[in-house]
Amino acid sequence: MAHHREIIRTDKAAVSRFPISQGVKFGNLIFTAGITARDPRTGQLGEDDIRVQARVVLESMKAILEAGDSSMDQVLFVRCYLSHFDADFAGWNEVYQEFFPREWPARAVYPLDLGPGFRLEVEAVAGVPGA
DSSP states (O other): OOOOEEEEOOTTSOOOSSSOOSEEEETTEEEEOOBOOBOTTTOOBOOSOHHHHHHHHHHHHHHHHHHTTOOGGGEEEEEEEETTHHHHHHHHHHHHHHHOOSSOOEEEEEEOOOOTTOOEEEEEEEEOTTO
């Protein structure tokens, strides 16, 4: 059975000004782009607080996955970049566990300067049930 690539779009997650899809579904997998804490309605970066930004990012991830017929409980892998690794790791983990309370996805977290105001950027790979 041949698979085709499907672009995922939702107005519940910010859209990049660059040529980047919010997500791509291929077969029974979804790959998200790097998700930042830009407000989906205004495109503006929110409050300079790791917990606030993490919630925006993970709500956006949830919306992208749902637009692709998946969900947070189907996430297989999460990659996160933290601008202030030492200061923000605990806050990131706190919010992360609100969205992934058990049976955690595989995950990698890296320090990376993402630019002024950006505390984190996150991407994910998720399965699509029944695809």
